Amino acid sequence: MLIPVFTVFAAHLQGATPALIGLALGSYGLSQGLLQMPFGMLSDRYGRKPLLTIGLLLFASGSLIGALSHSIYMMILARTLQGTGAIGSVLIALLADLTPDEQRTKAMAVIGMTIGLSFSLAMVISPAITHHYGLPGIFYLTTGLAFLGLFLLHGVIPTPKKERFHIDSEANPSLFKAVIHNKHLQRLNMGIFFQHFILTATFYAIPMILQEQLKQGHLTHQWHFYLPLMILAFIFMVPFILLAEKKRQMKPVFIGSVLVTSLTQFLLAFSNQYWLSLFALMFTYFLAFNILEASLPSLVSKQADANSKGTAMGIYSSSQFLGIFAGGALAGILYQWAGDKGIFLTNGLLALLWLFISFSMQPHAYLSTLIVNYPANLKRGEDELIQHLKKLPGIKEIMLAPEEKVLYCRLDKAIYQSGSIEKVLQEFS
Template sequence: MLIPVFTAFAGQLEGATPALMGIALGSYGLSQGVLQMPFGLLSDRWGRKPVLTLGLALFIAGSILGALTHSIYGMIAARILQGTGAVGSVLIALLADLTPDDQRTKAMAVIGMTIGTSFSVAMIISPTITHHYGLPGIFYLTAILAFTGLVLLYAVIPSPARERFHHDSETSPSLLKTVFFNPQLQRLNAGIFLQHFILTATFYAVPLLLKHQVKSSHFEQAWQFYLPLMIIAFIAMVPFIILAEKKRQMKAVFLTAVAVSGVAQLLLAIGGHHWLGLWVFMLFYFTAFNILEAVLPSLISRQADPHSKGTAMGIYSSSQFLGIFSGGVAAGLLYQFGGESSLFYANAFLCGVWLFIARAMKPNRYYATVIINCEHYAPALLMAALPELQQLPGVREAIFEADEHVLYLRVDQQDYQQAGVEALLAGHSAAKTK
């Protein structure tokens, strides 16, 4: 909620300089990026709800500090403390514990859509809140929301009957090295790092430019700028996502979105001081951003092996938050010594770097992951059935994780039929009992 308004108000804090404002904006990402995976691993030892409680309590404490502080150094401390509530990975693990194996992919998709929607809503309502209550209003609201989450955690969300490790949704330390050095995943991790570096840097400058436009009476309040922007950018994104998924043009759409993002940054550097130019060029940027934000997680899940997807997503998430931190710090320094234009030019250059990195991506594998609970089958039977499973129509890869008693299948949904898998396993089971 702070991104669209922070720099427009942070200059009022004692000791504020452009560079320190950038550190305050991005410091949340540092603690989030560093602690995401450790908190997830800690939840395997302490339990999901205790770690979620700890994380939410830390976030509430950071929010209250942010509301009460009058100095930029207090704001930096508040943002770091907020970021220590790094419970995203723990929430995913709890979701995996509470959902049936065959429904987990759908549940993750719902979480992703919820996060995307909340980001868009926050972009619209936060300018109104700060208009009436300043930055403390944002921090008090986030504290209230986190406390509400804490109440829901114990009053509404059930405790899982059993908490176990899920390879598709949690980080496995034994797989970290293999996943980290996977060249295809490295390109995507670099992509999400740059995506959120550029986002944070862009929203260092945009609130300041928008503040000037409000003073010039082009807009009465900032929400009038953001509301049509978010709606039109979302609508404009949809045809490209359909083209990427249904027409299997993922790489072409991805590279085009990176290129458009870079062009938008160049145009913002040249014409972002005019209200119409600022709005139109931000529309280009946000349409590209929405496309990339939807496509990148899909690419990660499809490029990673089924049993290492959780580890791949953990590294991806940490890369995203470290991009937020780096973008905030760099934006503050660039703005202090070169103004908004230097910041946008730097973003455009980074889009060029990203385009260079991404052009070597292998064509996307249009496969889905299917998770099958196999508690009723003996491990030896499942291991013996793997070669035949991989010969079934639509099945491209089959992995059995004995500790979870789960089959992970990578399938082409155009040819895959679940009934064929069930019949094969039933046949093996019947043969063994004879």
């Protein structure tokens, strides 16, 4: 909620300099990036709800300190403490515990959509809140939301009957080396790092540019700028996502979006003085951003092996938060040295590097993951079951998880005949 407004209000804190403001903006990402996977692994040992409770209390503490901060150093502490509440991986694990195996993929998709909508809503609400209550208003709101989360956690959300490790949604330390050295996943991890570096750095500069527009009378409120921007970017994103997934044009759509990201950043360096050109460029940037934000996790889940999907997503998530940290910290230094032009030119060059890396992407494998329960007592062996399933049209990979009693199947929906796996399982049960 802070990125649309933070740099304007943080400038009034005691001891604030552009570099320290950038560090405060990005420090949340550093602690999030470092603690996401450890929190998830600790929840396997000590339970989901205890770790979620600790994380929410840490986030609430950081938010309260942020609301009471009068110096930039207290703000850096507050933002870092907020980030230590790194419960994203624990929430995913809890969702996996509470959701039937065959519905887990849909549940994860709903979570992803909710996060995207929350981001868009925050972009509009934050300027309206700070207009009336200043920066403390945002921090008091997030403190309240953290305590609301605690109430829902202990008063509404059920406790799982059994908590177990899920290979598709949790990180496995024994697979870190293999996943980190996977060249296809390396490209995607670098991509999400660049994506959120550019986003955070962009929103170091944009709030101050909009503040100038307000002073000149071109805008009355910042949210008047963000509301139509977010709505239009979301609407225009949909045809491109359909083209990428349904028409199987992922690589050209992806590369085109990275190219547009680079071009808009270069143009923002020289054409941000007028609100109309600023709106057009930010709309184009957010259109590309939304396409990439929807495509990147989909690509990770499809490139990762069935047994390493959770680990791949954990490393991907950490790369995203580290991009937020680097983007905020470096943007402050760049602004102090070369103003907003330095930020946008650096963003444009990084996007060009990302474009170069993306050209070496393999043609996208249009595979989906299907999770199917299998009976505890099989008439024939598990190896024989896997061999039978691999012969089915459209099946590309089968992985059996004995602890969970589920099959993780990667398949091509265009070829696979619905229900054929279940028929084979009936023969073996």
